[in-house]
Amino acid sequence: MTDKLCPDFAAAVADIPDGATIGFAGFGMPGTPFNLIAALAEHRARDLTLVANTTGGAQLPRMPDIGMLVERGKVRKVICAFTAATRASDVLPFTKYYETGEVAAELVPQGTLAERLRAAGAGIPAFYTPTGVGTELAEGRETRVIDGREYLLEYALKLDYAFLRARRADETGNLQFHRSQRNFNPVMATAARTALVEVEDPILPAGAMDPDAVHLPGIYIHRMVRVPPPPAGLWPQKRQERAPR
Amino acid sequence: MTDKLCPDFAAAVADIPDGATIGFAGFGMPGTPFNLIAALAEHRARDLTLVANTTGGAQLPRMPDIGMLVERGKVRKVICAFTAATRASDVLPFTKYYETGEVAAELVPQGTLAERLRAAGAGIPAFYTPTGVGTELAEGRETRVIDGREYLLEYALKLDYAFLRARRADETGNLQFHRSQRNFNPVMATAARTALVEVEDPILPAGAMDPDAVHLPGIYIHRMVRVPPPPAGLWPQKRQERAPR
Amino acid sequence: MTQGYTRQQMADRIAARFQDGWIVNLGVGIPTLCSNTDISPRHVIYHSENGVIGYGPVAVAGAEDLDLVNAGGQNVTLLAGAAVVHHADSFAIIRGGRIDVTVMGAYEVSAGGDFANWKLAGAKGGGIGGAMDLAACAQRVFIIMEHVTRAGAPRLVERCALPVTARGVVRLVATDLGLFEPLGEAFRIVELAPGIGRDAVAAATGTALLD
């Protein structure tokens, strides 16, 4: 069987072409593939479409994120649940590129984003959801009344690549996540043709992980890279609280 | 918080009314709530709609199953992936009731059945699937072409009650399944307004189960009953192989 | 002396409505303070969009698990009986109607129960997060917000001027001036904060009030 372990992050992202659609796990710090993002920032690919919960930039201290890829001019479009901060006083790095039209964006409710990715992985091309009905997001969109309630039609969101981060992996690619690190990791992987994961603990031999305790089966994983200890590798940091408003 | 533990199986099913729609986990012996089914067979409710993978009757030795509920005249309709055996030489107890029209049936591909239940639990009223296109099941049904491929529209399948079986539970109702016991258990629970589970091991105190290792969160579970040791309780048995044809 | 409810008191008035066994989702900001309120002997389960079910207080400094956050990014703790699921399963819980109440901040709430909290006037884009899913699918939507904007404009209005998050869903609003229930044509005053008079509220409100 193919060896899924890559020597370093640069090797893992080396074949990503211009125009690829890439999904990023992570909700806040947990589960965010910082090291793979940093490698992508150094990689030549441009004209990318990125899919993630946020456009980044809200974290203190700032870690490699989508905002960084945008700032380097590598991004054509972002599909996410936040194109601006919800507090008027916060300004995301992404926002100015979006406002000037340098980068396009598609704003999607977080649950719809997760479900569109899940649908892509589950071979469901489209589904109906109550989320967003009656809002600006529904304008001009197809709706349908089912059992007296109105729903929006949403389409599967397929990825070329998914970037993940997990606590543990075995050599077949079976993954386990720690606490809220799980978040978008499974759906990003299942939606993608090729899934890359950065792994925190030493890779386990096949058979060392209880089959009942696998969070994401290894059949979805194509490339794995161990995260080196800090400072060489990037790890979640304690968030500095912003001053209360 | 409400105590979810019931003294016995009869108490767990006691409020199920005539006309209820009930889903049953289980694929073969593993994960089948034999004891809850046996209690339902003794309960007065009639005119039931049952949802399960099979109509039962194929197992040797025979255990309490949907076929038994049908034989007792409690069932109006069955929604399942098998209304007959695939081998012409096998005859299910259900089949004669179906052929005479005493019981109605809706035959659904197994993956569509799982996804319709998952959709019900996930607040998705309808979705498109490639399964069944071009077959007798698609006749007269709504289809849609998406990206050049034809799909069938399928609707969520909601349950009033779900009957489950799990290896372990904690007192909040968090569940763990052993191996292929998991099968339909999670989707049946999420699709149901009220979920009943028979539990094999002693109920664990809250906090004794690793939150990362929970297969089904306790928020979906309403009633639990311990399975007594045999012979008082019903447990999976070794299947006797049928003679090769 | 300050009149009206403090931020914590607004949260307390909302938390007082939580019933035993409810599954509760708290939005970022003031709603987070609901988890500080002592509602014993009642017990609720806090759910966060990122799949955490049954989280507890913010971790004490030095004991944080950096892989465990709530929707506001705080390093929280887990209570006994907690469970973790992935994002699609977490929103299956939300869309499936298992959240008994979602408590959110808002820019505006209308008498018809519409509310707006994701996009500012004139902005291109915004921050939806999980708000639209929660608003459309939770059993109840409770809002906590200041009664007026910093510029003094009313936030309880006849119709929302900002793009709405969901329509006709708000059941109760707590502001620094009191508790208000949208009834379609007007807000009913459920209670007034200490030291707050009806006339002061009427002057700060953009639509009709009922007692």
Next chain:
Amino acid sequence: MTQGYTRQQMADRIAARFQDGWIVNLGVGIPTLCSNTDISPRHVIYHSENGVIGYGPVAVAGAEDLDLVNAGGQNVTLLAGAAVVHHADSFAIIRGGRIDVTVMGAYEVSAGGDFANWKLAGAKGGGIGGAMDLAACAQRVFIIMEHVTRAGAPRLVERCALPVTARGVVRLVATDLGLFEPLGEAFRIVELAPGIGRDAVAAATGTALLD
């Protein structure tokens, strides 16, 4: 001496096509025998509809885990690297196109690649199981079946008389007489079983053959 392939040989001819790393779903009956075939050094992963990924041989008597079965209800074992998921996730794997090949039995296969395996002539109802999902969504559908019915009627036909399971999906058929590829208007003879002549196959086949 019996001519043509035995049941195990039919399975062997199909298993010989499995490529390294493939995810394989085996239907009940003869397809199950594919897992007996030694295809080393290649390695495939067996998937079962009930969410078992990476199962191995049938358990030896006395060592069965009664909570572990494959789609045929056999008490199988797990290989190193196995994982278990629930039914909706298992069919997400199937519909998501992750199954490289599904091997099934059939009553009939047409030259156009349609096949029928869920409902007998004149029956009310039938047994679909996971066959329609697998047939519609796996990367390849391979069929193993006897070349003719017990009554001697051909199973390789111009058009299926029985209700189909899926249309235009079959890539390869193994029968006791050989291996056949549906090409739209005819079946191509990929190979003939030992001792089987072309004329015998043509006589037992309900549509045109190509060499």
